[in-house]
Each structure stands twice: as structure tokens, then as C-alpha cells.
Amino acid sequence: MNMEQLRSFVEVVRHGQIFRAAEELHISQPALSRQMAALEAEVGAPLLARHSRGVHMTKAGEALHDEAVELLNRMQSVVDEIRSGEHLIVSINIGVPPGLPSAWLRERLSTRGENFRVSLIEAPTDEQLIMLKQKKLDIALARRQSEAFPTHLVYQQRLGIVIREESALHETLRHRESATLEDMEGLRVLAHSRGEVRVQEEILKNAMLSAGVAATWIFRKFGQYSALIADLVEADVALTTKTSAGKNFPGWVWIPLVGEDAAGDDLVVRTWATWNPQPSPEVTTLLRRFTEPLLMPPETVAPTTPLSAAKTPPDTTSPAASEGDATTT
Structure with missing residues (x-):
């Protein structure tokens, strides 16, 4: 049994007549009849029943026809892929946490002229690191620094x-360029739930304790109904980045928060590029776009960690970590 026989069989079924199928296939009617006879002999059952107006499939023919059509379609897809060069395209999967600016990602993920394509998978950090370990991700954009991978x-x-x-708080702050931790004294503060952006709870609660500021914390998952949730829990403020504020709290006013955490670092949300050791050349090319300095959006706080200080596990080489400088959300 060969592809030519299957293709001929499908055409005979489609036309319902041997001579019309022969015309379509540009072969003689006797030659097509011989192909069908050879196919039936190989299958060991009659595939076509002849009648005065042409042919129709037997039960065996129906079973073969469905499989033949699927096989021919798959083969055509492979041929089309090879002709287009699609088989040379490498797929790269990148994990993305909620709240990264689209413009920042788009600037780094263009594949024009490259031999790879990028798929984005939105997931919190814990899930990303599991997927990275399982090799389901090539790069994780994680909210915390990994101890197990180059980062x-x-x-x-x-x-x-x-x-x-x-x-009333807006009236107090509207003439100021920023807010401080002290401004949240006694307020009901809404923040991302523990499973979403855990860094907000860890950094801000410690920072406020260090500053002697008392506030009531309410943790919920941010999304389409964040503003409604804030109303229902009677929150005075919500803590978030500018990007997430525009998405989740339309019509609200975002004011940057100035201060230091308990370790003396700025109050920022950081994102680390994290990858498996010995990445492919395509992944390395993409990593360089994250680790080399590019134009950053206004809300970005430029990182101070030199690329040469990128953390890698012992005895691990990291091609991307020898190229340049980078930052995180």
C-alpha cells in the first residue's frame, strides 16, 4: 500500500466514478482500476461496490477512507511545513507573571527575522519555577530570585x-508627587493575595513594621473586579504597580510609594529572568534581550546589579549572564 494508491482511492470515492477520478488524476481508467484492485488485494477485502452509475464504498472501504483522508492531510501538512521552512522554527516558551507591561515585553519578544517563535504562559512564580524544572518553560520571568537556576x-x-x-486621602495627597508608608497609618490596605504577588506582603508588611506604621491588611486576588472587591472590604487604598493599577483599578488615582523596606532597599517589585543551565542558542539569543539594557518605560526603576553579578548555581555556565545589564518588575 502506498500514498498514490490511497490518494487514488480517495478520489474515486469523491467522484463516485472510476473514469471521472481517472481524469482528475490524469491517468487512464484501466490503470486506476488496477490500482484499486491491487489495494483491495493488499487490504484483503473489497473496498468499492460497483453499480450501474459508478461505485460506492463498502464497510471496509468506509473504514479505510477515513484513515486515508487523515493520513493524506497529515502528509500534506508536513510537506507544506517543509516547503515553508516551518520545521526550522524553534518554539520558545516564556513564563510571565501578572502585571508586566506589554510594551516592555513586546520590545524584547519580536521574532521578525529570527528562526524562533515565542509563546507566553501567564503564571505566578511558584508555578513558573515548577514548569521550568519540568522543561515546560525555557525562560521564567519570576518575582523572586531562584536558588536552583541561573537567574x-x-x-x-x-x-x-x-x-x-x-x-479624603486623595485630597490630602493630590498636591504631592508620592506617598510614604506613614500615609497609610491606620488605613485598611488591600494587596495581592499571598499566591499572586507574595513580595508585596513580605516587603511591605516588614517595611511598615520597621517604620512603626500600623495598618489593617486585606489580601485578595486582583483581577477584573478588584475595584468592586476594594469597595466590599472597605479598603482605603490598594497597593500595586502602575501597570496593574491601570488594568485592575480603572478610574482610580495611582501615586508612587516612596520609602525603604526593612533591609534598606527601595519599595519595588522585582522580576528575574530565570532559565535552565546550558540553554539553546535560540534561548540564549532571547535572554540577551532581557539582560542587555534597552529603553525602559517611565515606571521602571533601573536596577543596579551588574550583569556580571547574575547569580548562577555552582559549576553552571550561563551564556546570557556574560553579556550586559538588566532589570525587573
């Missing part, structure tokens, strides 16, 4: 508070 700080975003324009 490099690639992006930082200032944390801020969102408040309603009609609130």
Missing part, C-alpha cells in the same frame, strides 16, 4: 497606592 534581575517597578479620586 538575572531584569526589571523593577515602583510600588504605589491607588485611591479613589473622591476620597
Whole structure:
């Protein structure tokens, strides 16, 4: 049995007549009849029943026809892929946490002229690192630094508070360029739930304790109904980045938060590019776009960690970590 026989069989079924199928295939009617006879002999069962107006499939023919069509379609897809060069395209999977600016990602993920394509998978850090270990991701953009993989700080975003324009707090802050931890004294503060952006709880609660600021913390998952959730829990402010504020709190006012955490670092959300050791050349090419300095959006806080300081596990080489500098959200 060969592809030519299967193709001929499918055409005979489609036309319902041997002579019309022969015309379509540009072969003689006797030659096509011999092909069908040879195919039936190989299968060991009649595939076509002849009648006065042509032919129709037997039960065996119906079973073979469905498989033949699927096989021919798959083969045509392979041929088309080879002709287009699609088989040479490498797929790269990148994990993305909620809240990264699209413009920042788009600047680094263009595949024009490259031999790879990028797929984005939105997931929190814990899930990303599991997928990275399972080799389901090539690069994880994680909210914390990994101890198990090569990693490099690639992006930082200032944390801020969102408040309603009609609130008394907005009246207090509207002439100021930023808010401080002390401004949240006694307030009900809404933040991402523990499973979403855990860094907000860890950094900010410790920072406020260190500064002697008392506030009531409410943790919820941010999304489409964040503003409604804030109303229902009677939150005075919500803590988030500027990008997430625009997405989750439309109509609210975002004000950057200035201060230091308990370790003396700026109040920012950091993102690290994290990857498996010995990445492919295509992944290395893409990593360089994250680890070399590019134009950063206004909300970015430029990182100070030199690329040469990118952390890698012992005895691990990291091609991307020898190229340049980078930042995180």
C-alpha cells in the first residue's frame, strides 16, 4: 500500500466514478482500476461496490477512507511545513507573571527575522519555577530570585497606592508627587493575595513594621473586579504597580510609594529572568534581550546589579549572564 494508491482511492470515492477520478488524476481508467484492485488485494477485502452509475464504498472501504483522508492531510501538512521552512522554527516558551507591561515585553519578544517563535504562559512564580524544572518553560520571568537556576534581575517597578479620586486621602495627597508608608497609618490596605504577588506582603508588611506604621491588611486576588472587591472590604487604598493599577483599578488615582523596606532597599517589585543551565542558542539569543539594557518605560526603576553579578548555581555556565545589564518588575 502506498500514498498514490490511497490518494487514488480517495478520489474515486469523491467522484463516485472510476473514469471521472481517472481524469482528475490524469491517468487512464484501466490503470486506476488496477490500482484499486491491487489495494483491495493488499487490504484483503473489497473496498468499492460497483453499480450501474459508478461505485460506492463498502464497510471496509468506509473504514479505510477515513484513515486515508487523515493520513493524506497529515502528509500534506508536513510537506507544506517543509516547503515553508516551518520545521526550522524553534518554539520558545516564556513564563510571565501578572502585571508586566506589554510594551516592555513586546520590545524584547519580536521574532521578525529570527528562526524562533515565542509563546507566553501567564503564571505566578511558584508555578513558573515548577514548569521550568519540568522543561515546560525555557525562560521564567519570576518575582523572586531562584536558588536552583541561573537567574538575572531584569526589571523593577515602583510600588504605589491607588485611591479613589473622591476620597479624603486623595485630597490630602493630590498636591504631592508620592506617598510614604506613614500615609497609610491606620488605613485598611488591600494587596495581592499571598499566591499572586507574595513580595508585596513580605516587603511591605516588614517595611511598615520597621517604620512603626500600623495598618489593617486585606489580601485578595486582583483581577477584573478588584475595584468592586476594594469597595466590599472597605479598603482605603490598594497597593500595586502602575501597570496593574491601570488594568485592575480603572478610574482610580495611582501615586508612587516612596520609602525603604526593612533591609534598606527601595519599595519595588522585582522580576528575574530565570532559565535552565546550558540553554539553546535560540534561548540564549532571547535572554540577551532581557539582560542587555534597552529603553525602559517611565515606571521602571533601573536596577543596579551588574550583569556580571547574575547569580548562577555552582559549576553552571550561563551564556546570557556574560553579556550586559538588566532589570525587573
